[in-house]
Amino acid sequence: MKKIAFASGKGGAGKTTISMSFHKYIKDVSVFADCDVDAADAFLLLEKEILQKEPFHSGFKYSINETNCIQCGECIASCIYNAIKKSDKHYIDEFACEGCGACEDVCQCNAIFSKSNHCGELFIAETIFNSRMVYARLVPGEDNSGKLVHEVKKVAHQQVLESGKEFLIIDSPPGIGCPLMAAISGVNLLVIIIECSQSGFKDAVRLMDVAGKMKIPFITVLNKSGLNPDIDQNIEQYLQAEKKHLTGKIPFDEEFVRILNRKELIIDSEILSGNLEDIFLKIKNIITLEK
Amino acid sequence: MNNISIAFASGKGGTGKTSLAANFAKYLSQDKNVLLSDLDVEEPNVNIFFPDNHKPLKSNMSTINIPEVDKVKCTYCGECAKKCNFNAIAVFKDRISIFNELCKGCGRCFNVCKTGAIHLKKTEIGKVNEYSNESLAITEGVLNTGDIHTKSLITDVKNYKHCEINIYDCPPGTTCPMVESILDADFVVLVTEPTPFGLHDLSLAIEVVQKLQKRFGIIINKSNDNDFIVEEYCAQNGFQVIEKIPFDRDIAKKCGRGEFYYNDDSYSSKMQKIYDHIKGAMI
Amino acid sequence: MKTAIPSSEDKKTVCEHFGRARYFAVIESGENEFKFIDNEINLNATQGAGIQTSTALINEGVTAVLSPHIGPKAFDVLKSGNVKMYLLTETDLTLEDALKKFTNGELSEMEGFKK
Numbered sequence: 144m145k146k147i148a149f150a151s152g153k154g155g156a157g158k159t160t161i162s163m164s165f166h167k168y169i170k171d172v173s174v175f176a177d178c179d180v181d182a183a184d185a186f187l188l189l190e191k192e193i194l195q196k197e198p199f200h201s202g203f204k205y206s207i208n209e210t211n212c213i214q215c216g217e218c219i220a221s222c223i224y225n226a227i228k229k230s231d232k233h234y235i236d237e238f239a240c241e242g243c244g245a246c247e248d249v250c251q252c253n254a255i256f257s258k259s260n261h262c263g264e265l266f267i268a269e270t271i272f273n274s275r276m277v278y279a280r281l282v283p284g285e286d287n288s289g290k291l292v293h294e295v296k297k298v299a300h301q302q303v304l305e306s307g308k309e310f311l312i313i314d315s316p317p318g319i320g321c322p323l324m325a326a327i328s329g330v331n332l333l334v335i336i337i338e339c340s341q342s343g344f345k346d347a348v349r350l351m352d353v354a355g356k357m358k359i360p361f362i363t364v365l366n367k368s369g370l371n372p373d374i375d376q377n378i379e380q381y382l383q384a385e386k387k388h389l390t391g392k393i394p395f396d397e398e399f400v401r402i403l404n405r406k407e408l409i410i411d412s413e414i415l416s417g418n419l420e421d422i423f424l425k426i427k428n429i430i431t432l433e434k
Numbered sequence: 435m436n437n438i439s440i441a442f443a444s445g446k447g448g449t450g451k452t453s454l455a456a457n458f459a460k461y462l463s464q465d466k467n468v469l470l471s472d473l474d475v476e477e478p479n480v481n482i483f484f485p486d487n488h489k490p491l492k493s494n495m496s497t498i499n500i501p502e503v504d505k506v507k508c509t510y511c512g513e514c515a516k517k518c519n520f521n522a523i524a525v526f527k528d529r530i531s532i533f534n535e536l537c538k539g540c541g542r543c544f545n546v547c548k549t550g551a552i553h554l555k556k557t558e559i560g561k562v563n564e565y566s567n568e569s570l571a572i573t574e575g576v577l578n579t580g581d582i583h584t585k586s587l588i589t590d591v592k593n594y595k596h597c598e599i600n601i602y603d604c605p606p607g608t609t610c611p612m613v614e615s616i617l618d619a620d621f622v623v624l625v626t627e628p629t630p631f632g633l634h635d636l637s638l639a640i641e642v643v644q645k646l647q648k649r650f651g652i653i654i655n656k657s658n659d660n661d662f663i664v665e666e667y668c669a670q671n672g673f674q675v676i677e678k679i680p681f682d683r684d685i686a687k688k689c690g691r692g693e694f695y696y697n698d699d700s701y702s703s704k705m706q707k708i709y710d711h712i713k714g715a716m717i
Numbered sequence: 718m719k720t721a722i723p724s725s726e727d728k729k730t731v732c733e734h735f736g737r738a739r740y741f742a743v744i745e746s747g748e749n750e751f752k753f754i755d756n757e758i759n760l761n762a763t764q765g766a767g768i769q770t771s772t773a774l775i776n777e778g779v780t781a782v783l784s785p786h787i788g789p790k791a792f793d794v795l796k797s798g799n800v801k802m803y804l805l806t807e808t809d810l811t812l813e814d815a816l817k818k819f820t821n822g823e824l825s826e827m828e829g830f831k832k
Contacts, residue, residue: 144809155448181609182446187634202763203519223499223540238613238646241585243540244519259761283642284613288763293737321764321788328786329733329808356828357786358806404629404660515772521765524794526775531797533790536765 144303145430146330150315150323152346156338157366157393159185160403161419162314164410168423170274173310176299177278178326180287185314186268186278188406195267199279200259201290203242205235211254218246218255238284260285265294267302275302289321296326310430319353327354332430333361339368339375339395347378351387360433362388364422367395390429391422439600440712441619443643444626445635447606450655451625453689454679455603456483461696461705462599463570469597473615474605475560475575475587482692484572490563496575496590498539498583499554503530507551514543514552535582559583562591571597584611592618608638616643621712622650623676628660633667640673649715651676653708676711677704718746721754721779722815728753731810733785736767742812743779751812767791775800783815783824792829802827 149162159177163185166175177185207218212233219227226239227246235246235255247255262285268276277299279291296313303311315326327333333354337347347363354361363382368375375392382389398414409415410423442455452474459470460483472480501514501523508530515523515530522536523543534557544552559581565572575591577584588611592602604615616622622643626636636652643650650673654664657678668675679685679701688695695701722731723738728751732738737760742751754777759766767788774782775798782795785805795802803824805815818824 146808181607184631184634187630200761202761221545238617241538241540242519243538243542244517245540245542245545248517248542248545281609283608283638283645284610286609289734290737290761290763290766293734324786324788325734325737331808358804403631406630515769521762521769524768524772526772526794526798529797531794533765533768536768536790 144300144311145309145332145433146311146313147332147334147426147430148313148315148327148330149334149336150327150350151336151338151343152317152319152350153338153343154182154317156336156343156346157399158336159314160399160409161336161364161366161393162312162334163189164408164419165423165426166270166274166276166312167272167408167410168420169310169312169427170270170272172308173274173312174299174303174306174308175270175274175276176295176311176313177276178292178295178322179314179316180263180279180281180291180295180322181316183278183280186266186276188408189270189276190268191271191273192269193266194269194275197265198261199263199265199291199294201262201285201288202260203244203257204237204240204260205242205244205246205255205257207233207235208254208256211252213252213254215251217249217251221245221249263291265298267298275306277302287316287322289325292316292322292325319349323350324353324357327359328357330359331433332426333359334390334426335361335363337363337365337378339365339370339378341374343367344374344378344381348381351385362390362426362429364390365392368392369394390425391418393418393422437598437600438620438712438716439595439602439618441602441604441616441622443604443612443616443622443624443639444606445608445624445637445639446631449606449625449627449632449635450679450689451606452480452603453483454623454625454653454655455601456480457694457696457701458705458708459570459601460567460694461702462601462709463568467569467598469571469573469595469600470603471591471595471600472572472574472603473588473591473611474603475577475584475591475611476605478574478576480572480574480603481565483694484565484567490565492564494562494564494594495558496560496562496587497556497558498537498586499541500534500537500539500557501532501541501543501552502555503532504551504553505530507549509549509551511548513546513548517542517546535580538583539586560587562587562594564594585614588614608635608642612639613642613646616646616648619648621715622648623708623712624650624652625655626652626664627656628654628658628663630663633663636664637667651711651715654678656681677708679704718781719777719779720744720746720781720783720816720819721774721777722783722812724753724812729811731783731785731805731812731815733808735782735784735787736762736770736791738770741770741774741779743777744816765790768794771795771798771800781819783819787827789829792827796829
């Protein structure tokens, strides 16, 4: 099995749009894992039917057992988040609770207990082109974590093995923190989508630094090029100077937005598909050569 | 009506929530005492609408309590590390390290240390800046680069609220920072765009505000021929679209330059309508 | 020398996530069988899994770790515990092959992360 991740450092650079199209390009031999759990929206376009759904837990939340509680209120001062409140009885506001457990230490009557925190659901689904995808949805108010990304990746990995496919395509979360590292760890190839803007470039450079440290082979694709030729030129000069591989450029085109509003993939667009298929073919050739 | 808080939120970035909040605040401040708070502390940009305010009137440090260890008193028993639910403390052999970026300042380690080796030290996570633009007061939270204590800073920015009308510009998304921002709001304005993705993000945001049992209303920004995408959904579920702000090249230009549009005729009546709606909902 | 490798649930292949490996395969030099340390406690951590995994390995007396990736915080802990870290660049290796690469001197030491 070969794993290929798409990442950009910055949100909104187009990595989901591009990775979904890449999935369609090799749909018969790949599984798609949406690890951008904060903003998992690939399913809006790809999903045909949910095959399996399971709850996902992470961290802790605390509650008060009313039978044991003597309403002494000792715990209130221990909570710096002001999560312990009183109406007629004391209770813990689950939205304010950070799960630290300081209240548990001061409770004299064992009335405070922890439970693992239900933070979302993980889905295995069939896509509109009959491939498999794995994604997760967070309970509102919960955050993505390395743990959740790891879980999505693990289940997707299993799907690749079970269905006898060759590739796992990973749509990574933004940023360069733990969720991103969990997404790109152990991949055979990372495709860095660089948005041709000042901030897109800055974030991509940070990402290239992380990938370099992790010794992950990567290539770059410029997206939304042509809007600011001077920025494009800066980026290309940088890549050349740093000897980073530039695989292709996707020009800015309003067709992008129109296609998405029709809930279609950019590879389906007559205007955009030619250039995109050239880039995808190159990516496929590169990953086939990676050990 | 005294001291109400109105939060402007959206399921995802790029809906125009900040420009709407700024225009609404500026409009109301013509005859009311208004505070606009920028709670999008990782990317605060309410300020671009108030370019005259380069320097804050006051800049206050925002802190959380992070443990420090007295290595003479520490017996390396490991109790603090065991009790830390955030895994921010590593104890092994005769070493102890604290990872500030994982610490959430709860103080549990301090409480459980039997030898008094831990003391809590105020550590800066960012700033709360105060500005004023004529009759409008503005506060903004600015998180230090690389810091992750977003929630603590949002809470802190709200400690500065003092006006008759407090308007929050919330962080995008539906994760923890957004929830923290609307937790004490009396009314939540959800700003959306008429696209399939906008609708999806809106439905997630509605899930949050309903869970928190907040009063809310929807504004369609960049309204165009596709409004039905949002309107049909709202009609089916009994949600109210308070107002629509049309997609207009002039408005887009003004927003991009950080200029107001509230005083254009058709828009000031829209601002008034939004306010009347919220006032009506409060009774 | 005591060497540890993050292991998947099957106890046969290398796990690519250091802090969230289900087990650690540990072996003393001179021995020929892996002993497995259970790391389940860190599987459920929202954050800091790598840090606590590292302290557990140090307390176990581990002196070398072979892994496809180690996060910056875990890296710091292991380093301060004088544990040497070696990079596994190939994916989907078996534990045996990973160890063989190490004993053959094919692995290079990991670099730290810039703060």
